[in-house]
Amino acid sequence: MASGEGKKSGEGKKPNANAKGGGKKKEVKKETGLGLSFKKEENFGEWYSEVCVNGEMIEYYDISGCYILRPWTMAVWEMMQTFFDAEIKKMKIKNCYFPLFVSPAVLQKEKDHIEGFAPEVAWVTKSGQSDLEVPIAIRPTSETVMYPYYSKWIRGHRDLPLRLNQWCNVVRWEFSHPTPFIRSREFLWQEGHTAFATKEEADKEVLDILELYRRIYEEYLAIPVIKGKKSELEKFAGGFYTTSVEAFIPNTGRGIQGATSHCLGQNFAKMFDITFENEKGEKAMVWQNSWAYSTRTIGVMVMVHGDDKGLVMPPKVASVQIIVVPVPFKDADTQAIFDACDATVNTLNEAGFRAEADLRDNYSPGWKYSHWEMKGVPLRIEIGPKDLANKQVRAVRRDNSAKIDIPMVNLVEQVKDMLDNIQQNLFDVAKHKRDACVKTVRTWDEFIEALGQKKMILAPWCDEMEVEKDVKARTKGETGAAKTLCAPFDQPDLEGVNCFVTGRPGKKWSYWGRSY
DSSP, rough: OOTTOOOOOTTTOOOOOOOOOSSSSSSOOOOOOTTSSSSSOHHHHHHHHHHHHTTTSSEEOOOOEEEEEEEHHHHHHHHHHHHHHHHHHHTTTOOOOSEEEEEEHHTTTTTTHHHHHGGGGGEEEETTTEEEEEEEEEOOOSSHHHHHHHHHOOBBBOOOEEEEEEEEEEEEEESSSSSTTTSSSSEEEEEEEEEEEEHHHHHHHHHHHHHHHIIIIISSSSSEEEEEOOOOOTTTTTTEOOOOOEETTTTEEEEEEEEEEEEEEHHHHHHHHEEEEEEEEEEEEOOOEEEEEHHHHHHHHHHOBBTBBBHHHOTTTSSSSEEEOOOOOOOOOOOHHHHHHHHHHHHHHHTTTEEEEEOOOOOOHHHHHHHHHHHHHHHHEEEEOOOOOOHHEEEEEEEETTTEEEGGGGGGHHHHHHHHHHHHHHHHHHHHHHOOOEEEEOOHHHHHHHHHHTEEEEEEEOOOOOHHHHHHHHHOOOTTTOOEEESSSSOOOOOBBOOTTTBBOOOEEEEEEEEO
C-alpha cells in the first residue's frame, strides 16, 4: 500500500470552483473543497493515507514510519484504554512500567523469540559523540525486559499469580511500506505479562483476555472479528500457542490481525529460571501468558468504516459525538440561533453526550458540514430560523445521511436512540460486507479462484507446517503470499473432509488469505 510518505494529502489540488475570489473584507468561506482526491474503491492506499491526514487523525513526521497522533486519535485510544484498563483491574491485573531499553545479553537469552524480532530491533550505539561500550536495544516487546525480574520476585506459590500490564510505546524498525497505524516504527499499546502455577489458569486467562479484545472491536469500534488459534508457523515466536481476533478489509481482500493473546507455556520460565516452591515443597516452573493490542486498532476502524467523504466514527469512541451547526439565513436573528446552539450543546453534555457547537463566523454552514463529515462525527445537528420557530432541530446521520427533525422536548431521548442505532448499523454493515467476502472451499483450484477474488477463505487443512509453507511459496506474488489467518474456535464439521492441498484427512478448518 502506498503510504503517502513525504506528501501532505490534499496538496496540489485544484481550487474549488465555488471558492470566493480575493478581496480585503472578511469573507465567509463557502467552498466545500474538503473532498478527498482519491476514492476508496479506486485507490485504497492513497485514500486511506489522505483520510488519516485530512480527518486530523495523524500528521506526517520527518522520520519515515513515525507519525504524530493528533487529539482526534488520542481520544479514541483513551476511550478504549478506559474500558480495557477497568476490565483487567477487575481481573486483579495491576499496571506497572518497565524501561524502554534492553541490554543485548538479556535480549539474546531467548533465541527463538528474538529471532522473530531481530530485523526490527533498533539499537542505541552513541551517547553524544561517544560510542557506547555496549549497544542498547529499544524494546520491540517486553518479555526479555520483564522476565528476569519475575525470576527475582517469584519464590513460592504464594507469590502467584503475578499479573502485570503496562501501557507504553514500542519500536519496531519496519522496512516494509510504512502505513499510518497499520505499519509504523513506533506505536502505542498495552502489553500484559502474567505468571501462574498451573496451565489451567493460564489457559483460562488467554481466553478471558481474547474476549475483551473481541469486545473492543465489536462493541466499541463496530468491527466484526473472528476468534481463533494461530498455526504453528504463525504463532508468537517462543510461545506455546497464540490466539487472536482477526478482522478483514473487504476493499483490499486482506485479513488483519486485530490483537493477540499468547500462552507462552514454560519456555520463558526455563530460559529465565522463573520457578517457585509449590504447596508440596517441590520446585516447579511457572506457566506464562502475554497479550497485547495496539493503535493498529484505530487504523482498522478507519479502513472498515471510512468512505469517500472521510472518516466515519463509531459513536462509542468518537471524540465528538454530536456537532451543532448554526444555519443563519439573511435577516435572521443570528444571536438567537447561536444561543439555541449553545443551549442544545449544554443539554446534550449534561445528559452525558460529547457535543460541541461550531460557531465560527468565517465559514459557511456548507463548509462546516464537509469539515465535520471529513472528521466522521456521528451526528450533526442543524439549527436555523425555522427550527427556532418550531422549537426543533434537524439531525443528520454521518453513516447514511438520513435526516430527521427532532422536537427540543425529545432531544435527549431521540439523540440517544440515534447514536445507538448508528453504532449498531456500522457493525451490521461491516459484518454484511465481511461475510460477503468469506468463501468456503475444499479444493486447491477453488482456493486459487477465491484468492484471486480477494476472499477470506475457509478451507479444511491437514495442519502440517510444510503444507502451509508450500501454500505460501505457491501463492507468492506482487501482492504477497496467502497464509493461515486463524483456525476459528467455531469449527465446522470435519467428518469425511480432506485437506484442500494434500487430499489427506482434514484436521481443522482454517481461514486463509493475504494479510497486512
